[in-house]
Amino acid sequence: MESYQIAISQMKSELLDIWINQSKDQSYADWYKVLTPKFKRRFQIEQMNFLLYSKAKKQFIAVEEDKNTNSIAYEWLLTDSKQACLQQLVKNGYHHIDDYILFENEFGEPLGILLLQSTDYWSEFSKTSYLTEFKKSVGGFLENIVTLNDLVLEGQKFKLLYKFTELFNSTMASETILDHVLETMQKVFPAFSAKLILSRDQTGMTYSYQVFDQLTEAPATVEAFLSGIVTTDKNEMNGQTTMNAPLKGRQGVYGVLQIIISKEYSFSSIQKNLIRMLANTAGNALENASLYNQSHRLINDLQLVNETSRKLNSGLPFTEMIAYLKQQLSRALLPDDIVFAFYNNEGAYELKESTSDFFKSGEGVAYLEHVSNYIQEGQDSLFDAHFSRTLGKEASYQSVIGLPILNQEEVIGFAVCLHTEKYFFSFDGFKLMRSLIMHASLSISNLQLRDRLQALAERDHLTGLYARRYMDRHIDQVLTEKEAGSFLLLDVDNFKQVNDQFGHDVGDQVLKQIAGCITEHLILNGIAARWGGEEFAIYLPEMKTDRILEFAEKLLQEIPLRTEPSVTVSIGGVNWASFIDSDFNELFKVADYGLYQAKEEGKNRFIAKDLVEVKVN
Numbered sequence: 189m190e191s192y193q194i195a196i197s198q199m200k201s202e203l204l205d206i207w208i209n210q211s212k213d214q215s216y217a218d219w220y221k222v223l224t225p226k227f228k229r230r231f232q233i234e235q236m237n238f239l240l241y242s243k244a245k246k247q248f249i250a251v252e253e254d255k256n257t258n259s260i261a262y263e264w265l266l267t268d269s270k271q272a273c274l275q276q277l278v279k280n281g282y283h284h285i286d287d288y289i290l291f292e293n294e295f296g297e298p299l300g301i302l303l304l305q306s307t308d309y310w311s312e313f314s315k316t317s318y319l320t321e322f323k324k325s326v327g328g329f330l331e332n333i334v335t336l337n338d339l340v341l342e343g344q345k346f347k348l349l350y351k352f353t354e355l356f357n358s359t360m361a362s363e364t365i366l367d368h369v370l371e372t373m374q375k376v377f378p379a380f381s382a383k384l385i386l387s388r389d390q391t392g393m394t395y396s397y398q399v400f401d402q403l404t405e406a407p408a409t410v411e412a413f414l415s416g417i418v419t420t421d422k423n424e425m426n427g428q429t430t431m432n433a434p435l436k437g438r439q440g441v442y443g444v445l446q447i448i449i450s451k452e453y454s455f456s457s458i459q460k461n462l463i464r465m466l467a468n469t470a471g472n473a474l475e476n477a478s479l480y481n482q483s484h485r486l487i488n489d490l491q492l493v494n495e496t497s498r499k500l501n502s503g504l505p506f507t508e509m510i511a512y513l514k515q516q517l518s519r520a521l522l523p524d525d526i527v528f529a530f531y532n533n534e535g536a537y538e539l540k541e542s543t544s545d546f547f548k549s550g551e552g553v554a555y556l557e558h559v560s561n562y563i564q565e566g567q568d569s570l571f572d573a574h575f576s577r578t579l580g581k582e583a584s585y586q587s588v589i590g591l592p593i594l595n596q597e598e599v600i601g602f603a604v605c606l607h608t609e610k611y612f613f614s615f616d617g618f619k620l621m622r623s624l625i626m627h628a629s630l631s632i633s634n635l636q637l638r639d640r641l642q643a644l645a646e647r648d649h650l651t652g653l654y655a656r657r658y659m660d661r662h663i664d665q666v667l668t669e670k671e672a673g674s675f676l677l678l679d680v681d682n683f684k685q686v687n688d689q690f691g692h693d694v695g696d697q698v699l700k701q702i703a704g705c706i707t708e709h710l711i712l713n714g715i716a717a718r719w720g721g722e723e724f725a726i727y728l729p730e731m732k733t734d735r736i737l738e739f740a741e742k743l744l745q746e747i748p749l750r751t752e753p754s755v756t757v758s759i760g761g762v763n764w765a766s767f768i769d770s771d772f773n774e775l776f777k778v779a780d781y782g783l784y785q786a787k788e789e790g791k792n793r794f795i796a797k798d799l800v801e802v803k804v805n
Contacts, residue, residue: 238251247262434471509628677724698753
């Protein structure tokens, strides 16, 4: 018995010596190499295996290096008999074992197990009360080693976390932040499988992610994303446990760091805190990067909007306006395709010429019909990131933005941006497109208003014919371009008598009737204007003399028949060749002289320079 007491005392002394002299950052295998020879010598043990308990796996794991030793389930040791447990150990590959010692802490929690082939010395020793002291001393030593090793490992992990934090504070690149989240997870927890589930505004920034979709994600993942609280989920079907750590900043949650392990594994509180700190650090860094990038994007977007607005309001023709808007949207959103459609008077939409051939196909028409119906139903805009799900079948373009084009609150058309990838367009991109379309809508409204005002300015409000100023500009342009043509002046005979006898309202109706007759008989690209009072001017492009005479003769014949009360007209005119070297004043004088002659010679006739006089009897 005294020898056993000496052995225990010497063992305690050796354990203290090992603790003092060994490096505190060595592995379990290093501790085992130092400890095993002393056990074997002190208690005359020839064969032994030492296994440490893993709380996460709920198993005893061998600490020997380069040795294919099976782990032991803790539940085996809970059998009714030690013999049954030994039989289970033999079945698991420990054929030389006939005894074992379980080491526990003061709370009865397992620390490790010593498997050995018994000797006479050990057999006698294990029957004494010194075995309890042996278990207590070795168990305390093991607990200290485990605690020390955990502290060393946690220290290493927190060093990585510090480097991780240092990196995040030195970059505003979201891609760098997200990629390093996964890299750090792989270094700190190499046995874990990790992935990122990001909000759609963060997509496209890292090589390993999936987009958060509330409709398809597991409830625990949705809860983590919406509440900002770490959640766990055990799936009995696939035998996995999932931990969801939200990437949380001060203003919101930007995604979820999801860690997947076997269902037997249990996260320690230190591991949970470390993962939570990693996710929170990443969330804050991502938020800073997002705000930084958002500020720059906002500046660029404002510059783009201002540039676009200025260009759209610079007097561009409608076709050029649409082409420029398409260019700006392509630059800002990088879509695969853009289409602009405008409704006609019958309510059907018509596509602009720049539209791609896809929208002329059956599938393309389905997109247009969907957007058109959506907008016509009173919806403000369409923002769909998974169009196949919306249609209920596979679609070529997954990301769709559809916005109405308005004129004074009336929908006059719509614009559509498409991309083949799901969730390609960000919400900021959607807002930018909406802003550009709003400016374009205003510019189109202004353009149409300007056209109407221009038309009012160029037209005589009574007859609907062009005003004299328009005719002046047109003839000047024709003469500048050296085009041949004819200019006619028409005056209503005795019009003052009509006004005096029937009143000015009737006189106005006569003028409108004459204007209708002139318009009806205009040929080719001719134009007519109210010259002033009861005078009208007509320009006819280059044509043969007999055609001009025919035109004038029709007016002389039909105007008395089409007016109430019936009136006649006198016409003077001049035609010129393309090589004429003259100005409009000279042409006007010649035509006016012809009109004067027609009046002097009895009215109701046409006289033109070098043309035969026509008289209607």
